[in-house]
Amino acid sequence: MAMAMAIRNAASRRTMSPISGEFGLRSMSSWWKSVEPAPKDPILGVTEAFLADPSPEKVNVGVGAYRDDNGKPVVLECVREAERRIAGTSFMEYLPMGGSAKMVEETLKLAYGDDSEFIKDKKIAAVQALSGTGACRLFADFQKRFCPGSQIYIPVPTWSNHHNIWRDAQVPQKTYHYYHPETKGLNFSGLMDDVKNAPEGSFFLLHACAHNPTGVDPTEEQWREISQLFKAKNHFPFFDMAYQGFASGDPARDAKSIRIFLEDGHHIGISQSYAKNMGLYGQRVGCLSVLCEDEKQAVAVKSQLQQLARPMYSNPPLHGAQIVSTILGDPQLKSLWLKEVKIMADRIIGMRTTLRESLEKLGSPLSWEHVTKQIGMFCYSGLTPEQVDRLTSQYHIYMTRNGRISMAGVTTGNVGYLANAIHEVSKSS
């Protein structure tokens, strides 16, 4: 009897896991048991929370994606036309590792100038990258590999992902003073002190225009002084230009900081993105460029950048690059694009004025001058995390906890509600 039981038990054990029976699974527990749940991304997590909110009054001024005055995302007309031309016409072969040469060429013109001697003399090493993030990451990896002892100076505050990028590239980070909470403007003397005190030949991350998250940019005069000091200290200037065209409405004007540094003889690096100014967010299209001393060096640097791209994604995506090439390569489409960029920038500038005036009309005891002084997509409101939490829990208004308001999400339809809510949570402070 006991024998029969034993056999039956053994048989049933066998049938429970027929495949694993003989050699047995290593263990029943997961290899990933000790994996901690990661914190939500502070920026992208905001939209997730917004989407989950059922309130009809909810307002999303979190992520920096442009909205029209109806609060709707926009696909530019020039983009739609470019897509019409592309669809059904081309093959989908691999791009070279460095991406679309045509798109890169047009992109360099935007940053360095249409008639840039550096482009003519082929002194710029440039590759198509996965939007601004991808360009920054490629540069960080490149910096790590070829200047292994170096570190990156990052402004306080900055786009939070900058820290992640250089960390994952294993480049040590330092910070430099940038935002002045008291004036809600630039801490220029603090910035200059940090630049001066940094060891000679340090790498600095600079926002070319429309600083994210503060919207506070140096004046032209200040940029010139910064450039001079950089020269004396032999620092490496790396520009993140994610908002060219979006700040003033004029791409040439928005590239002024870069042009100043170029005039002064710096060998700069630039990350460029078409996410916002062409509305190509999801296409992930951008460019990384490094200005070299001569063509030979540029060829060498580009080849090394490609060596970093190959084990990351082999070659960059085609579609977004085709859209950019089509638009910038056609004078009419390019002209249409410039018009549409100006419309977006102007709407934001208009909303800044309206928001400020609304807050002043409500009799807010605080100064809201910074709302119109700051530039670009974001307004650093000065609201505390606790006040932001109240905005969310009481008013269903979503923004990042650093008080950054995406002006692109403000519309004539919600600006009154927004102003009122901000007033309510801040009037006693």
Place this chain on the structure above:
Amino acid sequence: MKTIDFSSSSSPSDRRIGALLRHLTSGADSPIAKSSVLASPTSGVTGGSVFAHLVQAPEDPILGVTVAYNKDPSPIKLNLGVGAYRTEEGKPLVLNVVRKAEQQLINDRSRIKEYLPIVGLVEFNKLSAKLILGDDSPAIRENRVTTVECLSGTGSLRVGGEFLAKHYHQKTIYITQPTWGNHPKIFTLAGLTVKTYRYYDPSTRGLNFQGLLEDLGAAPPGSIVLLHACAHNPTGVDPTIQQWEQIRKLMRSKGLMPFFDSAYQGFASGSLDTDAKPIRMFVADGGECLVAQSYAKNMGLYGERVGALSIVCKSADVAGKVESQLKLVIRPMYSSPPIHGASIVAVILRDKNLFHEWTLELKAMADRIISMRKQLFEALRARGTPGDWTHIIKQIGMFTFTGLNPAQVSFMTKEYHIYMTSDGRISMAGLSSKTVPHLADAIHAVVTKAV
């Protein structure tokens, strides 16, 4: 040196220099204060580049073949380098279903181009998991699979590798000998240590199964093992189903972590399910694994960089945590993946008719390649080319490992303008009935010529 009071000068550039001096000389001992900055105007190109010490990197061994091919002025040249499908006419191919999907996307004006979530297009992720693991996969039913959209196969492998380097206790990955040239670079940059296991047997031009079992058996428990799901690149040599079962048992008994690279599902045999069988066998035993999928070849979406990384976990709870950590790998790399290619795939996979049409186009591509294998084999036989060339028809997928050595490859390039990677790998997809004779002549010549 002229003494100038910069601060009260009417010239903006002088005032700038004055401001600069104030900053620099605020430290009394500042060496710069003693420098000649006063005298020299600050303009023009000064200071060398911090990257002046760089040397030019060598061409990528695979992509460099096409670069060389393009440079060749000969009217009769053949590119058998990179694994991109070509038609009988030697042209690239965009699948009909892809064109249809493109049209659908264009005509839908409600479509926008916003950022995808970090994990990518969610519908695409779900459909991709089903495609590789099977519609009825218990792992999917039980929510134990996390899938993230990545940049084709390369991107999926890199994200998986970085995840493993951060969260897995064993940082060594075993890759086949030989393997796709980019594999070691991907995993090294991801932060893993790369080792190899025996795979290809040059004497039989088949699988060195004994060596494979020995090497995997000797690997430290928990090691990661890269497996080519089907159509091994570059050799075209795949284990049989029976051999896969032995590999599975061995790996599970040693707790080795399977990381599948699936770049040719549907392309190898012509059947999506057949080509996914090894992966599904592993998933069926309830264990964990990683799978990198690419749509570059089987949907012809090469340049759009569409792929997916799936991690099959023991429980839904774990899968959720794993996904959250994958996002932390992706965000600092490129924030979120590209939308276009994934949208095309989703349109096709979700629509029964388009899906069916796709399977037919896929089979046609696979069949053409199988036909090229037969033709090349026959052509060599007809020429009486010495040696055993049956491996051409035994090997599977896009590539044939000819067995030619680098010197012979070089000869074929110089004399016959035939381009391939120096390991003797040829892309059958680059052949046509018209060009087979040329290739056969070249192989015949190089094999029979006096060394």
